[in-house]
Amino acid sequence: MKPLPPTIHLIRTSAFADNKLQLCIDTLGVNDELFLLDDGTYNVNHALLTNLSNPVYVLDEHLTSRAVSAAEFEVINYVDLVQATVKAGKVITWQ
Amino acid sequence: MSHRVKSYAIINTSASFDSLKGKESLDAALILASYEMPVSLFFIGDGVYQTINAQSAETIQAKDYIATFKALGFYDIEDIYVCNDSLDARNIATTSVLADAQCCDKHLIKSKLEHCDVVLTF
Numbered sequence: 001m002k003p004l005p006p007t008i009h010l011i012r013t014s015a016f017a018d019n020k021l022q023l024c025i026d027t028l029g030v031n032d033e034l035f036l037l038d039d040g041t042y043n044v045n046h047a048l049l050t051n052l053s054n055p056v057y058v059l060d061e062h063l064t065s066r067a068v069s070a071a072e073f074e075v076i077n078y079v080d081l082v083q084a085t086v087k088a089g090k091v092i093t094w095q
Numbered sequence: 096m097s098h099r100v101k102s103y104a105i106i107n108t109s110a111s112f113d114s115l116k117g118k119e120s121l122d123a124a125l126i127l128a129s130y131e132m133p134v135s136l137f138f139i140g141d142g143v144y145q146t147i148n149a150q151s152a153e154t155i156q157a158k159d160y161i162a163t164f165k166a167l168g169f170y171d172i173e174d175i176y177v178c179n180d181s182l183d184a185r186n187i188a189t190t191s192v193l194a195d196a197q198c199c200d201k202h203l204i205k206s207k208l209e210h211c212d213v214v215l216t217f
Contacts (some may be wrong), residue, residue: 017141039113045186065154
């Protein structure tokens with residue numbers, strides 16, 4: 001049986017301001033992937049993500065516009081984001 | 096009866112771009128100041144994100160109101176307080192885009208707020 005394509009979660013708000021990232025992590029599957037967009041890019045500095053085993057990606061334009069450094073997370077561009085949503089099994093937006 | 100001018104406090108609690116609150120709060124501050132009302136600005140919680148250097152609104156085609164912070168001095172708005180605890184929680188250096196900003200702890204912010212007649216939050 002072909003392995004299920006990963007579910008991806010789009011995080012759009014700062015976990016310093018609301019609990020969306022916490023709620024997302026509470027429902028996270030083992031090989032789900034997280035994408036930080038808009039104010040979600042601020043989460044690169046949040047404790048919730050420090051010891052998270054799931055892969056976390058950050059959108060470059062939204063990061064640079066907020067003058068935030070990506071820390072150890074992988075920075076992607078819009079093309080990568082669209083490709084990820086196309087090959088993903090499910091796309092869940094937390095906003 | 097002497098009409099004592101009310102002093103205004105504007106508290107920023109939202110980050111720079113996603114909501115328009117940052118821009119609206121700056122507009123409110125400048126309008127009040129242009130009517131000679133004493134205005135003091137506070138940045139707490141996610142509001143401290145507005146004070147980071149080198150933000151570039153045009154990268155995401157957003158209105159660059161951050162550049163307008165330079166006008167604060169011209170409007171005599173010099174009482175600007177940025178919450179140190181919020182900066183630390185977000186791992187942000189205290190270098191600020193606001194010339195006259197003072198980084199301080201929340202106790203000082205609380206005491207400053209007590210002197211303001213009207214407090215608006217954004």
